[in-house]
Amino acid sequence: MKVAVVRFPGSNCDQDAFHSLREDLGVQAEYVWYEETDLSDYQAVFLPGGFSYGDYLRCGAMAARAPVMDEVRRFAREGRPVIGSCNGFQVLCEAGILPGALMRNTSEKFVCRDVWIEAQTKRSPWTSQVDRPLQIPVAHGEGRYVCGSDGLKKLQDKDQIAFRYVGESGNPNGSEFDIAGVLNLEGNVLGLMPHPERATKPILGSSDGLMILFGLKLVAAG
């Protein structure tokens, strides 16, 4: 089991993901440069957060067209696990691998704080182990998930909503239906705004992110 942690120019959570996966989750992880065109050595992909290409165009729009993304698309199609957090989620939406889009927070401000999220389905490896609300930080300026009313109905009908913001900490960005993360149709691809790789040991304030990342191990075992 080896996870490819993709590095785009401007990724800044790549090293966090790398260390969390290796040291706290206990899986193999390696950096993969955005120009790589062959991921056949890997079993899963992690698209990290950050500001790929400075987010100077729409967030994730440039990275979605990077050479490595053809391989990420193949992974998604073949049912292999792909997870994108924060900017990684934006990249997955821009690449058309996940539905919807991420817009500027309603506050018009970057927001960094702990939120609580709750899994909405058991049918994906990312959510099947999650049986209680999770405390995980967010840190983004453009995390308001939008999909339109038809889009929302589709997500609900196809059971594609992975996580919603819950509790007193509320919805940090104004996302439709408090959506924090969504799945592709098959459930092997997860995109979410919260950072599970930032909640992997007690000294960071929470270990709840491991319950999501555990999906990587599950797939390896399966």
Next chain:
Amino acid sequence: MVKTPPEAYLSKGLSHEEFDEICRLLGREPSPTELGMFSVQWSEHCSYKRSRAVLSYFSQYKKAIEGEGLENAGVVPIGDGLGVVMKVESHNHPSAVEPYQGAATGVGGIIRDILTMGARPIALLNSLRFGPIRKGEASDEVVRRNRYLFDHVVAGIAGYGNCVGVPTVAGEVVFHPRYGGNPLVNAMCVGIVALESVTTAAAAGPGNPVLYLGSSTGRDGIHGASFASETLDEDSEAKRPNVQIGDPFAGKLLIEATLEALATGAIQSIQDMGAAGLTCSTTEMSAKGSVGMEIDLDRVPAREPGMSAYDLMLSESQERMLCVTHPGREGEVIEIFEKWGLHARVVGEVTAGPRLVVTRFSRKEVDVESKAMTDGCPVQNLAIEEPEYYRRATAFSIDGLDHPGANDSLLRLLAAPSLASKRWVFEQFDQQVQTQTALVAGAGDAAVIAPRGTRRGLALKIDGNARYVYFDPYVGGLLAVCEAARNVACVGARPTALTDGLNYGDPTRPHVYWQFERSVRGLADAAEALALPVVSGNVSFFNESELGEILPTPMVGMLGVLEEAERRVGSSLGPDMEIGVLEYPRTVGPQRGLGAGSYLAEVLGIEDGRPEAPDLPGEKRLAESLVALVAAGTILAAHDVSDGGLATCLAEMAIGAGIGLEAEVVSRGCVESSLFGEFPGVVLVGYRRGEESRVRSSLAPGIDFRRIGSANGSGVFRITENGTTRVDLRVSKLVEAWTRAIPDAILAESPGA
């Protein structure tokens, strides 16, 4: 050569005497490019010509300027073969005219200063000062402007720091009318480096290639350093084009490319292109190494064709660095930078020296001994005068004041923007990227970083109380160091080293220079007494505008080291905790802790009097006690009593957990002093029921401990003094006052709009 007209150098901030000295050093008149370079290197920002004599009160600085230079003195060993580097940089003037970019580039610049020591930047802090943001506290126009500056400075810090991937973990924001025309934006960066990998900025090895790294050079920011060394006036707005533009994306690429290139060992020396980019990097690197350099500007990546030698040498375009590589190894560096999409180009070579020679379009434009620019600036001795207000403040009496009730006073203090919750600010900063943040801003008296590769933790804090310094610069200087040290001790860290950001008005005014001299003496004496090396620093003068000069504002950036990061404690009480006070014995002064304090200023609208002085040996023992208590796991929360006194700080501890408490405070002679008096060296702690003797067993001699009450789940905050209930409020009311103050001020309808 044509004779230089006086306006050519006067307009760049050089005096007649300085110009004559330049001619003497050169043996001729300078070329226009040379004149521009001298004007920058001889500005206060680069030369410290007005501050050097006073800065030598810091023993480490004195040793450094007399010996090897400052850079290596700046590394603090923390064990496990690791060292910490840290520095503060002011970007006050650019932020006054272009707040977003001014603040953003301040962050970018200080990150590169840390990076070029070979360190990975692991934390950012900031210390900010603005004029009042509440309606009625200044003219509508000024309040509007203050809100705009505050909002955009915070956004600029966030815009750069978040993108570049360095967490912003702590800071402070204070509002006072004296910053109305001239806000202060000081950014601090902390880096970590394996001790054997510390890099130098001293160029060496004649024949070695000199490489230009990073973004290309444009016409932005020309004369930024000279701009920073004069007073803001109505023409300052026209200097917006002097403000550099930040590109945090390029900054992030530069961090990764530089660290990767440094790891190859191909780089001999490296420096950030800070003030006047190519000028400071070429002159300072060659001067530090006692070598020369030949630079061919035709090889510099330029953003537009036809830029003159003057433009190229004076530009402050961001995200650029200069390095020297070992012979034949430039290709390794170029390859790494190109992988990251950045320029890396050989622009010259090191020569045996001592001259810096710069050519443009094959014409020699600069030919000067580097050290003439870096060390040749005549030191200015400025007049000092003790001001009248200082003598009056001693005579200030607290008798006969008209006090509102304690409940009202406490709510007013909590709702004062300077004391209120800064959540609105710090939630805009990414506090956790790099996943090493063990205690975030606002959760404790200092932030704690738990770096990978060690069990130790780094406690970080930046702090300064300008009102104390204004009314008693010497005591204010002592207090600034003591409070920052106490703050890191409160999370369980041993105070280890400090850096400073020194912000003042026009130093040619004798009372301003007096404020500067006295306060630096205070900082230096306290640092000496607490055995804290001052490892770096920054001076910013001329912080004044048509609204007057700023309060003298030295800021102290403190590093503390925890043996085990996991042991750190925050400042919030838990529901079952007992509450105690630690302090050293003191003699209470005639103003009973109210002089120059927040209670007088925020509740009574009076700014006068003198702050209480700290006891330096007592501070040392207090810090030792706190470190021992946290290491033993005896205390579960700790909070330094500072602005607003004991009642305010107790309220902050209760707010953090949203619980209630009941406490009996010691009388200090009058109700207001007991509740709101600001006595240095008082720390509130939370501990488990029945563990008083365990607390006592960790105390250093001379530190008193007494239980004052306990937390409870009642939701009521009650303080008694002299057997009488003085404060009795719902915690929810405290929370509302404290958390709503800043968002309400920012979101309030624009006054006069």
